[in-house]
Amino acid sequence: MELKKILEDKSKESWEIYLPNLSIDCVVFGFHDATLKVLVLKMKDSLVWSLPGGYVLKEESINDAASRILKVRTGADDIYLQQFRIFGNLNRSEDFFKDYPDTLWHKQRFVSIGFYALVDFSKVIPKVDELSTNCEWKSIEELPEFMMDHRFIFDKALATLRKQLVHKPIGYNLLQEKFTMPELQKLYEIILGKKLNRGNFYRKMLRYDILNKLDETRKGGAHKAPDLYSFSIEKYRKALKNGLNENW
Amino acid sequence: MELKKILEDKSKESWEIYLPNLSIDCVVFGFHDATLKVLVLKMKDSLVWSLPGGYVLKEESINDAASRILKVRTGADDIYLQQFRIFGNLNRSEDFFKDYPDTLWHKQRFVSIGFYALVDFSKVIPKVDELSTNCEWKSIEELPEFMMDHRFIFDKALATLRKQLVHKPIGYNLLQEKFTMPELQKLYEIILGKKLNRGNFYRKMLRYDILNKLDETRKGGAHKAPDLYSFSIEKYRKALKNGLNENW
DNA sequence: TTAATATTGCTTCATAATGAAGCAATAACT
DNA sequence: AGTTATTGCTTCATTATGAAGCAATATTAA
Numbered sequence: 001m002e003l004k005k006i007l008e009d010k011s012k013e014s015w016e017i018y019l020p021n022l023s024i025d026c027v028v029f030g031f032h033d034a035t036l037k038v039l040v041l042k043m044k045d046s047l048v049w050s051l052p053g054g055y056v057l058k059e060e061s062i063n064d065a066a067s068r069i070l071k072v073r074t075g076a077d078d079i080y081l082q083q084f085r086i087f088g089n090l091n092r093s094e095d096f097f098k099d100y101p102d103t104l105w106h107k108q109r110f111v112s113i114g115f116y117a118l119v120d121f122s123k124v125i126p127k128v129d130e131l132s133t134n135c136e137w138k139s140i141e142e143l144p145e146f147m148m149d150h151r152f153i154f155d156k157a158l159a160t161l162r163k164q165l166v167h168k169p170i171g172y173n174l175l176q177e178k179f180t181m182p183e184l185q186k187l188y189e190i191i192l193g194k195k196l197n198r199g200n201f202y203r204k205m206l207r208y209d210i211l212n213k214l215d216e217t218r219k220g221g222a223h224k225a226p227d228l229y230s231f232s233i234e235k236y237r238k239a240l241k242n243g244l245n246e247n248w
Numbered sequence: 249m250e251l252k253k254i255l256e257d258k259s260k261e262s263w264e265i266y267l268p269n270l271s272i273d274c275v276v277f278g279f280h281d282a283t284l285k286v287l288v289l290k291m292k293d294s295l296v297w298s299l300p301g302g303y304v305l306k307e308e309s310i311n312d313a314a315s316r317i318l319k320v321r322t323g324a325d326d327i328y329l330q331q332f333r334i335f336g337n338l339n340r341s342e343d344f345f346k347d348y349p350d351t352l353w354h355k356q357r358f359v360s361i362g363f364y365a366l367v368d369f370s371k372v373i374p375k376v377d378e379l380s381t382n383c384e385w386k387s388i389e390e391l392p393e394f395m396m397d398h399r400f401i402f403d404k405a406l407a408t409l410r411k412q413l414v415h416k417p418i419g420y421n422l423l424q425e426k427f428t429m430p431e432l433q434k435l436y437e438i439i440l441g442k443k444l445n446r447g448n449f450y451r452k453m454l455r456y457d458i459l460n461k462l463d464e465t466r467k468g469g470a471h472k473a474p475d476l477y478s479f480s481i482e483k484y485r486k487a488l489k490n491g492l493n494e495n496w
Numbered sequence: 497t498t499a500a501t502a503t504t505g506c507t508t509c510a511t512a513a514t515g516a517a518g519c520a521a522t523a524a525c526t
Numbered sequence: 527a528g529t530t531a532t533t534g535c536t537t538c539a540t541t542a543t544g545a546a547g548c549a550a551t552a553t554t555a556a
Contacts, residue, residue, distance in 0.1 A: 021267050022359060062336030062359060086331050086361055088310025111270060111310060113334055163415055166494070182533075192496055199535070200515065206535095207513085217523090223532040224522040245494050246414070247513095247543075248440055430504075447506075448544065454506095455542085465552090471503040472551040495514075495542095 003044040004099075006130060007106055014105035018055035023110045024066050025053040025087070025150065027157035028074065030121035031174040034183070035139045036190045038154065039073070039126060040146075042134040048147045051154065052135075053112070066115045073135065074124040079117050080173040084160040085153075087112040092149055116157040118173035140190075161191050166244040172231045180218050180226035181205065208244060210236040251292040252347075254378060255354055262353035266303040271358040272314050273301040273335070273398065275405035276322065278369035279422040282431070283387045284438045286402065287321065287374060288394075290382040296395045299402065300383075301360070314363045321383065322372040327365050328421040332408040333401075335360040340397055364405040366421035388438070409439050414492040420479045428466050428474035429453065456492060458484040 028039035028051075040049045054069035056062060063081065070079050088111040097107040126135040138144060140158065143151070161170060170191070171184060185201045205211060212232050217225035276287035276299075288297045302317035304310060311329065318327050336359040345355040374383040386392060388406065391399070409418060418439070419432060433449045453459060460480050465473035 019269050019357070019359070021270060056336070056359070058357070059338060061338055062334055083334055086310055086334065088304070088361075090307060090309055109267070109306070111267070111304070113336075163491070167411055180533090188496070194496075196496060197515065197517095198533085199517080200513095202534075203536090204514085219523075221532090222524050223530075224524090224534085226533060243411070245496070247493065248436070248442075248444060428504090445544065445546095446504085447546080448542095450505075451507095452543085467552075469503090470553050471501075472505085472553090474504060 003046070003131065006044070007100065007104060011103070011105040014055065017057055018105075019058055021108055021111055022056050023053055023112045024056065024062070024069055024115060025051045025112045025153050026066060026070055026073075026081075026115045026117055027051055027154050028070065028079075028117040028119060028124075029157075029161070029174060030119050030124060030137060031187055032121040032137070034186045035141070036174075036187070037121065037137040037139055038143065039124070040136065040138050040144065041073075041126075041128065041132045043132050043147075046147065047145075049134075049138075049144045049150070050147045051150045062113060066113075066117075070117055072129070073127055074119065075127060076119060076123050079119055080169075081115050081117050082160075082164075082168065083113055083115050085114045085156055087114055087149060087153060089149075096148055112153075114153050114157065116160065118170060120174075120176055122176060158191075162193070165191055166246060167240055169231075169233075169236060169240060172233065172236060178214060178216070178228045178230055180228060182226055184229070208239055210239050251294070251379065254292070255348065255352060259351070259353040262303065265305055266353075267306055269356055269359055270304050271301055271360045272304065272310070272317055272363060273299045273360045273401050274314060274318055274321075274329075274363045274365055275299055275402050276318065276327075276365040276367060276372075277405075277409070277422060278367050278372060278385060279435055280369040280385070282434045283389070284422075284435070285369065285385040285387055286391065287372070288384065288386050288392065289321075289374075289376065289380045291380050291395075294395065295393075297382075297386075297392045297398075298395045299398045310361060314361075314365075318365055320377070321375055322367060323375060324367060324372050327367055328417075329363050329365050330408075330412075330416065331361055331363050333362045333404055335362055335397060335401060337397075344396055360401075362401050362405065364408065366418060368422075368424055370424060406439075410441070413439055414494060415488055417479075417481075417484055417488060420481065420484060426462060426464070426476045426478055428476060430474055432477070456487055458487050 030037045039052060041052060042049050052069065052073045054065065056065040066081050067079065071077060090109065092112065093110055097104060100107050126137065128135045143154070164170065171187060174187060175183065181202055184205065185196060185198065189196055210232055211229045214228040214230060216228045218228055219225045278285045287300060289300060290297050300317065300321045302313065304313040310331070314329050315327065319325060338357065340360065341358055345352060348355050374385065376383045391402065412418065419435060422435060423431065429450055432453065433444060433446065437444055458480055459477045462476040462478060464476045466476055467473045
């Protein structure tokens with residue numbers, strides 16, 4: 001069925017069950033193959049991509065709404081979610097729906113709540129829905145063109161991640177349970193947007209005393225097998241309270 | 249006129265001009281007398297206090313709405329404003345308006361956008377409106393009892409301030425143009441919630457190279473007159489980009 | 497007029513953290 | 527068995543921090 005018809009059908013129900021004027025957009029981050037990835041989807045009949053999103057039920061908290069929306073999209077429960085900003089300018093969606101009748105739910109003025117999500121890449125199975133033809137991971141280095149202000153929303157999410165790296169368990173939520181020091185460093189480098197000295201990163205991470213060194217190595221790659229680590233989650237959380245790097 | 253009547257009168261107009269279900273609450277910080285203060289107000293017929301707030305016009309961006317709301321409340325233009333969080337749980341305001349008819353604008357389920365504002369204390373003149381009997385500064389050490397979840401909103405605002413101290417021009421916006429090193433230190437101590445070593449704070453601030461030392465001292469107090477400083481705003485902003493304290 | 501006082505400006509010294517570099521160990525490949 | 531790139535971890539020079547203190551000084555009290 002074509003998009004226009006579907007939207008008009010859904011529109012009727014939407015007015016009944018959702019809070020008007022309020023939407024949620026999620027930037028879902030995953031880490032795989034030494035690359036930071038984002039979950040994007042393409043709507044039917046659209047040339048550009050969008051971020052996963054949805055609306056808030058009339059009797060639902062904002063956080064529950066975001067969880068529900070991502071559950072459908074990824075199949076995963078217990079996703080680490082953080083709201084990071086409101087996108088409330090006028091005319092955010094005007095152009096996109098200009099050919100639709102004014103009574104269409106989607107054509108309202110929406111104020112969107114931006115969430116970012118951190119997921120274990122291996123545990124997510126991207127799912128299309130009746131509105132979309134594609135749902136897939138894209139490297140943040142090679143993002144496609146986005147609809148509306150979704151590129152701006154992504155940029156703000158990444159900037160937030162950068163600033164929160166010392167305050168939120170970002171490594172913990174993006175990496176698999178067992179990971180190597182080079183993987184952790186690569187993740188930090190991508191989020192911070194710069195190369196870090198290997199030896200110094202190693203020394204610093206150990207000094208934070210937030211990692212457990214496991215009695216295993218990651219075999220299989222070429223060259224020397226790196227040691228595996230896991231987070232000592234209690235120590236990690238405790239360290240984050242004051243900020244990993246902050247020394248006043 | 250009693251509150252109930254006023255609310256019912258205003259309610260009719262509100263449905264016409266505002267976006268439904270969406271409100272703004274502002275935590276306005278000022279610094280005076282070596283104390284961090286917050287602007288609070290008391291509604292007519294209410295025993296508890298509230299944060300300044302309001303609604304978003306149908307044809308108005310979120311940031312414009314927050315500016316407009318604070319302009320009315322403080323008389324000040326160009327207030328430094330940051331949205332920091334959404335408060336979107338159910339039943340945020342249910343109890344407060346339980347005796348009112350369901351068609352009352354204020355009785356809707358509201359999702360509130362939390363802003364914090366940083367103002368030069370000396371440039372603000374708190375103003376009551378037709379809904380309120382008091383509008384005044386309170387020290388954050390001696391906050392009164394708040395309505396609804398406003399205490400929670402305040403706590404989150406202060407926690408945000410703490411985390412953003414290295415990334416946002418918080419000192420610049422809270423202090424007067426000319427200030428002394430002990431004033432700056434006191435502000436940092438209050439926001440961080442801990443005492444800092446005087447000599448080390450002094451050395452560190454100078455090393456950041458964000459201050460201009462002026463050829464004046466603050467006379468009048470007892471004891472040695474402290475030197476006056478101003479921010480070198482270009483250098484300050486540049487330093488904040490990487491975070492004042494962050495060394496990866 | 498002078499002394500007392502608390503505060504401020506700034507330095508010193510010991511300790512800790514960082515930047516840059518490198519060496520030995522090693523898993524996979526030839 | 528030798529080659530290679532990567533990893534684990536250390537060293538050394540430099541810089542930052544923590545703790546302490548000394549001299550300067552604006553006001554107040556004597």
